[in-house]
Amino acid sequence: MSKSKQPIIAVFGSARVQPDDPVYMQSYEVGAALARAGYIVMTGGYAGLMAAASQGAAEAGGVVHGITVEKLEAIGESIPNQWLTEEFRYPNLRQRLDHLIDTADAYVTMPGGMGTAQEFIEVWQLMRLGDIAKHPLITYxxxxxxxxxxxxxxxxxxxxxxxxxxxxxxxxxxxxNLAEWFSKKD
Incomplete structure (x- = not known):
């Protein structure tokens, strides 16, 4: 488990989804439910489904970690969302992904494109090969x-x-599902 007493749940999802899309509300509800259950929510820290999960968690009184990338901001592609409790900044995507994977106690994958697919598949492969410990890998x-x-x-x-x-x-x-997993880890 993470160094924190609260498990950290990474939520992967598209940066391109707009607030009027039904999946945005689903991601918001995921973030809120995780926070109400006592988990720290960790996202990539930007817009779309990352912002939705962050907002849901923050508005439910939870802690939100955003893992951001200086390079994305330098080229004007992204700015961190306003619901982050704590931001962890990295110079590149590789280091960001390492933080997301290595720090999380479980992973929730929402709809997304290349970045979300990379996150999901890398976690899956690393667990399969035994390079990281088995944790919940959940598709929503x-x-x-x-x-x-x-x-x-x-x-x-x-x-x-x-x-x-x-x-x-x-x-x-x-x-x-998460409660059952973590009850077995205690």
Missing amino acids: GDFWTPFIEQLLQSAYVSQRDVAYITNVQTTEDLTA
């Missing part, structure tokens, strides 16, 4: 299901590989 909703099913049907991954991933459809299932 149905966005990633067709991708995982295609990998499985094409025999690019095995059923044993897929066993590292849990899919949940609701915040209740998410927090119950």
Whole structure:
């Protein structure tokens, strides 16, 4: 578990999703549910689903860690969202990803593009190879299901590989899954 007494849950998700998209509200609800359950929420610290989870957690009274990248800000691509309790800045994406992976006690993957896919797949592969300890790797909703099913049907991954991933459809299932995991770790 993290050095903090509270488990840290990384929430991966697209920076491009706008507040009027239903998945934005889902990410907000994920952040709020995690905070209410006593977890620290950690995101990439920027817009879209990262901001939604950060806002949800902050408005629920939780702690929000944002892991940001100087390079993205230097080229004018991103600015940190306003709901971060604590910001951890890195010069590049590689160091940011290392922090997200190495610091988290569990991972929740929302819909997203290349960056979210990289985060999700890297955690999955590192756990599969035993390079990092097994922690909950959770996909929220149905966005990633067709991708995982295609990998499985094409025999690019095995059923044993897929066993590292849990899919949940609701915040209740998410927090119950995490509570069960952490109760076994005590």
